[in-house]
Amino acid sequence: MPHHHHHRHGMEHLLGLLKIKVLKGVNLAIRDVSLRTSDPYVIVKMGSQKLKTRVVKKSTNPEWNEELTLSIDDPNLPIKVLVYDKDTFTLDDKMGDAEFHIGSFLEAQRTLLDRVPSGTVISKVQPSRDNCYAKESPIIWKDGKVVQNMVLRLRNVERGEVELEIHWVDIPGSRGLAL
Template sequence: MGEVIGLLKVTVVQGKRLVVRDFKSSDPYVIVKLGNQTLKTKVINSCLNPVWNEEFTFSVTEPVGVLNLEVFDRDRFKSDDKMGRAHLNIQPIASAARLRRVLHVSDGETMIRKVVPANDNCLVRESSVNCVDGDIVQDVWLRLCEVESGEIELKIKWVDHPSVARPQAPLV
């Protein structure tokens, strides 16, 4: 595993139109993976449009990987049911962070790049990577694969690792 180049703060905001896996509803939770790091949201009982608003922090190393999500329905007496999966290439946000350092963008809001739905992501619609007051952020809606319906909203924020942060004036 390579050197840490930054942190990725991922907020799992909400799900929409998730599939029914129990009698009339589901008890969904999301597993989020980046490399060998795995984190899990809380379970929202009996809900097909859950709101989690849970933030997770992942270390990002070179080569920059893919953020993977799996949604499950929690069951008490049998194994949990799959409710879909999605993935997002995080190279665009990592590249935007490098570009921000080169261009010294820090004030206001600047769109750095657009990301369109493609084979290397599960985007529902075009998304933009923005620099907002020095922070690199991206809001995305991901379509769940291998399932009849369902989308997950994420808010992603890049945090530079101290070793790659902008140089500061030396102390005297």
């Protein structure tokens, strides 16, 4: 039997769902020079999955507060965050990109945390030359779940940052985050 099933999202291959709350953009690049602003939206990509926020009109400090859901089957793949400026008549302009990995987040996810108070910082991911964090990224036990807050500095653009918050959802029937 040839194996063709690795492209389909079979439940047995899924670890679970990653909820990515795209909070806001900070000091994004200006792409509409006449109006000194942009109409930004965010695309989140992981492997073959591609999700998109709505467009915020005329803002270089947009607040999306939009939750996107990725199905995770390979936790080692980077999650890419791309910012674009919506153009009516031409191709949408790139406004930078960033990426992050969820290794530390998943590690924290496996820690048993029922006994610690909400707001407890489990660990922190430090910014380095090898990642896109603009500052320390805390992984926190909050309201019964592990949450990671991150500020990503956009690359390939003159300026801008994007703030995200992620948390995990286990799916019944998936292989889960077994140790």
